[in-house]
Amino acid sequence: MGRPRATLKDIAEAAGFSLNTVSLALRGSPRLPEKTREVILKEARRLNYYPNRIARSLASSASKTIGLVVTDVTNPTLTMAAHTIERELSEAGYAVMFATSGGRTANEKRAIELFLSYLVDGILVYPADRKQIDHIQAADAAGTPVVLLVDVPDSGLDVVSIDLRAGAFRAFELLCEAGHRQFALLDGGLKVGNTDKSQGAMEAIRQAGLSPDSLTVLAPDGQSAASGYAMMEKVMALDPRPTAVFATNDILALGVLHWCRENGVAVPEDMAVMGYDNTEVSAYGAVPLTTVNYAADEISRLGVGRILSRIRCPDSWNGPERQLIMPELVLRGSV
Amino acid sequence: MGRPRATLKDIAEAAGFSLNTVSLALRGSPRLPEKTREVILKEARRLNYYPNRIARSLASSASKTIGLVVTDVTNPTLTMAAHTIERELSEAGYAVMFATSGGRTANEKRAIELFLSYLVDGILVYPADRKQIDHIQAADAAGTPVVLLVDVPDSGLDVVSIDLRAGAFRAFELLCEAGHRQFALLDGGLKVGNTDKSQGAMEAIRQAGLSPDSLTVLAPDGQSAASGYAMMEKVMALDPRPTAVFATNDILALGVLHWCRENGVAVPEDMAVMGYDNTEVSAYGAVPLTTVNYAADEISRLGVGRILSRIRCPDSWNGPERQLIMPELVLRGSV
DNA sequence: CAGGTAAATATTAACGTTAATACAAGGTGG
DNA sequence: CCACCTTGTATTAACGTTAATATTTACCTG
Structure with a gap:
């Protein structure tokens, strides 16, 4: 079944540096001289190294993963949104975990718990039922930023939504x-x-x-x-x-x-x-x-922007914000 | 931001057992007497414990996660498939990581690498280009089971597809x-x-x-x-x-x-x-x-079944199999 | 009642990273 | 020329789990 994949240790041994030096080199630390870095990078490529993000997550307690809960992907609008969200996040170097609630709060709750157990860095939610959001609020309160993609007034949560x-x-x-x-x-x-x-x-x-x-x-x-x-x-x-x-x-x-x-x-x-x-x-x-019109693209972009900024600069966050996008009419023949 | 979440250690201290005993109890080991288990479970509930799957993955080298690469979610057929796949996998206790290739091999490659770096237990792929599948084959060869959801003859990979x-x-x-x-x-x-x-x-x-x-x-x-x-x-x-x-x-x-x-x-x-x-x-x-007709549901169910069986009983796997579903015509007014 | 087995629990070592120090060598300033 | 930085590297300790052994206690058997 192929060799086990290369780890930092393997590279360290091959390149003749310590494990930590290798880690620093691969993360582009400025504390290492150009030459050392080159040697290490070359060795890493030769061994076909790619990082083990699970280990990285555990050590750094940041998973570079975002959870997305959607009520129903069958809805083309939500499909579009999910699509854009995935694209934007992947460009930002984040992976996406995906779940559907089918409009049921129980499923939504399970999904969020699953996400939390994977240490996601943030959660985007199309809530199943806007009257039952305790579990969502709990996640946010416990330190995992949440952004709602549907307006729920007085939720105490960040909202980016079409009006x-x-x-x-x-x-x-x-x-x-x-x-x-x-x-x-x-x-x-x-x-x-x-x-x-x-x-x-x-x-x-x-x-x-x-x-x-x-x-x-x-x-x-x-x-x-x-x-x-x-x-x-x-x-x-x-x-x-x-x-x-x-x-x-x-x-x-x-x-x-x-x-x-x-x-x-x-x-x-x-x-x-x-x-x-x-x-x-x-x-x-x-x-x-x-x-x-439902500006799925815009919502997605704004939602991703918001969650990333909360993750990246938690300090500059001043409590939840509601951002509502004004929709446009599209006139065709049926009226 | 709320207390840090409870770990096995916390439960162990609270319940007066060793960390490993707690781990065993939560996993329902038969080696522990009923009473011990109860005490521990109660304590776990009280502390609102839920497992850290990242740590678990690292230790057990099984992430209970499946990666799904789709060419284009905008396609309602693929949406349906993605939906069913997510549902089936979530019922089986697996989380889904999700990526779109947009039909570009480069993206697909990146997505698969991302998945591998998250130690997914298996990958389902709607390939972007059936002439460029080396990276997919490589993943499979390296020990992460792959199932293609589009027929690629002679790929050496498992296939479940509509004919x-x-x-x-x-x-x-x-x-x-x-x-x-x-x-x-x-x-x-x-x-x-x-x-x-x-x-x-x-x-x-x-x-x-x-x-x-x-x-x-x-x-x-x-x-x-x-x-x-x-x-x-x-x-x-x-x-x-x-x-x-x-x-x-x-x-x-x-x-x-x-x-x-x-x-x-x-x-x-x-x-x-x-x-x-x-x-x-x-x-x-x-x-x-x-x-x-495109039997997205059937494909999804079969695909999930196949990947799970490869994950759960790797021994009973006898090389790749091609399974083609015969599609039905749907007669309406346009012919 | 010695010896052995089973049941219940504990201890220790992984897993592959990052983060926090520690250390050595070489230069610099007072 | 010694104390003090700086630069490059190494060492050590996490992170929260699982897995592989150890250890204790209790019971049974001959």
């Missing part, structure tokens, strides 16, 4: 301006305590001088196109019947569009449909979807 | 039976040495008694809907003009459908369109897409 409420607010402003007076909102987040979008919607309606009755909020079962499709039965049964459906993500909206096509409901003439996230598919559905 | 060639073969059988005689194939894999699907297509055409000229293979720039859309200019300029377009993934096909709608080409009447992967969106595009 979801503002996104929904803008979306409903648009719908109101377009003359709609009766709305259905399919909110996939309600079941996990995420009411931002519903709240934003309601605010916009109030501001437009409409009655709260003009908005019906429905909680679909999952985040799939199938479940958006299924909800349309209920939407069409409402009285008065809405003229606009807003879904809290594109994939739900896609299901809505599909239902409309199959049932001869013209979009946007008979029914306006709006999504959320601006995933790639939104442009290519039965009707190009008007949606709210 | 991509057979999928394309079946797809073209279908198209031929439907009476088509002139085909365009948008192959997103060509640029990274992945010719399976093109080969399968050609075989089917040959078997149907058609001339090789009836198939035009085009290499789109990326794996996006936009690039599928862009390629349609070229497809329509072909002479004779094809009556069927086969794209090697759904997202490309989605772009094709979009082009057709915008340019008044009726699908499937004027143009048959087929995709590959059976991603969720394929059912909800401008026209429901006929496609080839």
Whole structure:
């Protein structure tokens, strides 16, 4: 099975220096003369040395690893975010440990514990349930920096997030301006305590001088196109019947569009449909979807920046900060 | 920043046993009497102990970690696979380290080296380029089991994969039976040495008694809907003009459908369109897409099973095995 | 009751690093 | 020219676990 891999000791013996000198040389210490370093580096290359990060972590109590917990990678938005996070971190020399909670707090808790047991230097979380975050707060309090990627006010934690409420607010402003007076909102987040979008919607309606009755909020079962499709039965049964459906993500909206096509409901003439996230598919559905952009890239970059700065200069940290990104509308044909 | 976390030593002192006894107790050794174990477990809970896996890894030289390299998480198929892999492994008590190669061998190499430096117990890879796999072979040869999730014949490595060639073969059988005689194939894999699907297509055409000229293979720039859309200019300029377009993934096909709608080409009447992967969106595009299923779940489960069995019983391993899953066609409206 | 075995626990040495000192040699300044 | 830095290197002790032996105690057997 091949020789055991080379260690610092092997290099030390081969190069004729002490183990620690080798360690210093490989870490580029300025305390060593050029020549010594060269000899050692050459030997290291010859032996095909690469460091054992486990040992390094143990000795230095810094693992150069970040944990990422995501609710559901199947969501293209979170996929994008995970992707960017991985790229950014890997450029910064960090490895990524990855876990999904499936929206269940128990899983999330296990994942975080796992991460802690691997001594991760920091944790990025899309929380499963914003009402249950004790275990997250505990991790932060115990000294492992945490950054939330969804806004949880008063969590006492660092937050970098899209302003979801503002996104929904803008979306409903648009719908109101377009003359709609009766709305259905399919909110996939309600079941996990995420009411931002519903709240934003309601605010916009109030501001437009409409009655709260003009908005019906429905909680679909999952985040799939199938479940958006299924909800349309209920939407069409409402009285008065809405003229606009807003879904809290594109994939739900896609299901809505599909239902409309199959049932001869013209979009946007008979029914306006709006999504959320601006995933790639939104442009290519039965009707190009008007949606709210989710700047996954920006969130990821900012989130990574924040966690790294907390890790690298723990002193310059002055308590948690909330940073909310304002989302843009993406106008296409479905409204 | 909170107390430093409890170690075995702390428990040992609190419980009045030696450090090693504590270690044994926590690992459930049968050599200890029930009572001792209870005392120790109680103390451990009281101190909120959880193991330091870094230390454990170093001592036991097994990290209970698996590395996963994927070419592009943005691809919903790979997302699904990554998701299932993570779930399966986490159930088996393994953590997952995650990296994307972006289809670049250099990145893949770096990722694998990173994994090795973290002493992962095994590696699952969607290889970036099947012509450059020395570094993967090297990892396996050096004692870290590797399983490829894409077929690379004669790699000398374990393989669990969808039979991509057979999928394309079946797809073209279908198209031929439907009476088509002139085909365009948008192959997103060509640029990274992945010719399976093109080969399968050609075989089917040959078997149907058609001339090789009836198939035009085009290499789109990326794996996006936009690039599928862009390629349609070229497809329509072909002479004779094809009556069927086969794209090697759904997202490309989605772009094709979009082009057709915008340019008044009726699908499937004027143009048959087929995709590959059976991603969720394929059912909800401008026209429901006929496609080839990619059993991401099955691949993932089998891949995880294989790597775990190699880790857990290295002795019962009799050299690399190739396991190919036969894909099914999914018939919808676009053909 | 000597001798042996088993059960329960302790001791010691790894694992491969980093970090904190320690030491030697050679130069410099008062 | 001796005390004192500086420069280059070596030594030693962590880090928190597991693994391999040791040791003690208790019990059983002939």
